[in-house]
Amino acid sequence: MHENKLREISPDTLLDEVSKLAYGGYRLVQICCTKAGEEYELTYSFGLDYDLLNLRLRVAEGTEVSSVSHIFPSAFFYENEIHDLFGVPVARMTVDYRGNLYRTGQKTPFH
Amino acid sequence: MSLFTFTKTELHNLFSKPATQLYPQKPKVYPERTRGHVENDIEACIFCGLCSRKCPTGAIAVDRKEKSWAINRFSCIQCRSCVDSCPKKCLSMKQTYTQPASEKKTMVYHPAPKAEPAKEAPEKTPEIPDGGNQKGAPKAQSENSAVSAS
Amino acid sequence: MSKRSIVPFGPQHPVLPEPIHLDLVLEDEKVVEAIPSIGFVHRGLEKLVEKKDFNEYVYVAERICGICSFMHGMGYCEAVEHIMGVEIPPRAKYLRTIWCEMSRIHSHLLWLGLLADAFGFESLFMQTWRIREKILDMFECSTGGRVIFSVNKIGGQRRDMDNSMLHGFLEVFDGIERDLKDLTKTFLNNTAVNTRLKGLGYLSRERAHETGAVGPFMRASGIERDTRRLGYAAYGDLEFETVTSGVGDCYARTEVRIGEIFQSIRLIRQAVSRIPEGDVAVPVKGFPNGEYLMRVEQPRGEAVYYVKANGTKFLDRVRVRTPTFANIPPMLETIKGCQLADVPILILTIDPCISCTER
Numbered sequence: 001m002h003e004n005k006l007r008e009i010s011p012d013t014l015l016d017e018v019s020k021l022a023y024g025g026y027r028l029v030q031i032c033c034t035k036a037g038e039e040y041e042l043t044y045s046f047g048l049d050y051d052l053l054n055l056r057l058r059v060a061e062g063t064e065v066s067s068v069s070h071i072f073p074s075a076f077f078y079e080n081e082i083h084d085l086f087g088v089p090v091a092r093m094t095v096d097y098r099g100n101l102y103r104t105g106q107k108t109p110f111h
Numbered sequence: 112m113s114l115f116t117f118t119k120t121e122l123h124n125l126f127s128k129p130a131t132q133l134y135p136q137k138p139k140v141y142p143e144r145t146r147g148h149v150e151n152d153i154e155a156c157i158f159c160g161l162c163s164r165k166c167p168t169g170a171i172a173v174d175r176k177e178k179s180w181a182i183n184r185f186s187c188i189q190c191r192s193c194v195d196s197c198p199k200k201c202l203s204m205k206q207t208y209t210q211p212a213s214e215k216k217t218m219v220y221h222p223a224p225k226a227e228p229a230k231e232a233p234e235k236t237p238e239i240p241d242g243g244n245q246k247g248a249p250k251a252q253s254e255n256s257a258v259s260a261s
Numbered sequence: 262m263s264k265r266s267i268v269p270f271g272p273q274h275p276v277l278p279e280p281i282h283l284d285l286v287l288e289d290e291k292v293v294e295a296i297p298s299i300g301f302v303h304r305g306l307e308k309l310v311e312k313k314d315f316n317e318y319v320y321v322a323e324r325i326c327g328i329c330s331f332m333h334g335m336g337y338c339e340a341v342e343h344i345m346g347v348e349i350p351p352r353a354k355y356l357r358t359i360w361c362e363m364s365r366i367h368s369h370l371l372w373l374g375l376l377a378d379a380f381g382f383e384s385l386f387m388q389t390w391r392i393r394e395k396i397l398d399m400f401e402c403s404t405g406g407r408v409i410f411s412v413n414k415i416g417g418q419r420r421d422m423d424n425s426m427l428h429g430f431l432e433v434f435d436g437i438e439r440d441l442k443d444l445t446k447t448f449l450n451n452t453a454v455n456t457r458l459k460g461l462g463y464l465s466r467e468r469a470h471e472t473g474a475v476g477p478f479m480r481a482s483g484i485e486r487d488t489r490r491l492g493y494a495a496y497g498d499l500e501f502e503t504v505t506s507g508v509g510d511c512y513a514r515t516e517v518r519i520g521e522i523f524q525s526i527r528l529i530r531q532a533v534s535r536i537p538e539g540d541v542a543v544p545v546k547g548f549p550n551g552e553y554l555m556r557v558e559q560p561r562g563e564a565v566y567y568v569k570a571n572g573t574k575f576l577d578r579v580r581v582r583t584p585t586f587a588n589i590p591p592m593l594e595t596i597k598g599c600q601l602a603d604v605p606i607l608i609l610t611i612d613p614c615i616s617c618t619e620r
Contacts, residue, residue: 030582074473103300
């Protein structure tokens, strides 16, 4: 059976864990943001062949998250989306649209 | 790489009849299961309101006391939830679609009155906005009696 | 020293089925960079979970997109069924597989028609869509709708296809296969079509892996991965091979999608011969509590459905990561270095479904 595991990590170890996965041949599947009470839950999903590994971290409102786009190039698209819809600040993205990716009438509509 | 790969199809099309139908001169024949519009056999209806609760868009409004069943045809998404949940099986899904119109009216149906004359309502219904949780029954006051819509 | 100019592409363009905006930075006729901007069809469907309960949300999920409608409903239902621990009957699994494969065929035929239209071959576009009409008629006979089917529910399917209907469909598929073999010769062998497609938009296997490409776009670059191998619905019982090509240009992507149409017809024949008798739904009680990440192979690639429930009738979060969303960064990379006239074809080769991307 193919795996589908979830692991909680702390925001400081994010870059370290992600680098290990990139070295192991994983690909980035998605980055998802959920609002849970006063904090945000970020779920990073990585895939190797058909297995799925999810890393979860919780950040308080306004806390900056490091971008993983210099390790996984396609991450900039997901990080721009969570910034535009939820208002989570992401630092050091390789391609930063500064809030212009999603054309919505109201800024950060899912906040 | 080759040329003239499409010639066989072209010649076949040149000498056969068209794939399209001459609609609306020739009316369209819908298959049996097509979800067109909802109709209610109002004499058998017990006004329990289950269809109204199950409707995802709030297109149906049922009033048990006044014995009225109202539907806003332009809010209906033809999902068949009402038909599947009706305990008396008086709701059914017919095959023709609602005709285009210039305003969104709510059609109200009452069972045939026993002794009183048919009422005439002068005003039109206010437009019911689409989507959201519009599950309350607005006081519907337009088209009357057991008229079947088409 | 040539000057750089910026040309806006979209959101209205004859070749695009749905609106996306790209700012193309050009040096003479060559594209140097492409900057996307999306949000023209953003309907905020993910925020609707707060208003619609989890049973009604199936109708919202299947309206995310018109082309991949069935699989959105199915992916959402499978995720919620996993959270609630509901096991659907085997016949329902086979029915889901058959409808999925029919969706895949109609989506690929739609794409082939749009590709032919993109390089001006309108009669080929019409012929391909004429074949597609037969599939839409089959959908109407079995589910009641041509585009939005409303047959998925949590716990199984709402309608059944009896065996006489299924065998009738198999005869239609025999006719479709014959017609398609003739059209395939035009797509793959015709000189005019080949000049527009061969050697264009090359994406190497390593870059496809690094930029996270999915679906036929990725399989055309040589990576053999098909999410159907996970075995959801009835795919665990069926035998099939992954259709790939090693070349990685637009022609390879066309070949992969045509191969997938023929593969889908074979899968439907297998499923119809093995479908068991029985019910098509089980009753479901209670509310879901928990979370799950479900992956489904849509015609455009791998879609991820994340559902989080908290024990009440409203869900906490539904997130759909669609294949087009994952394919936009590699597409931006293939656009660099091409001529301006090739940009529409390159955008079309990822099979863009922007309503899916923006929800």
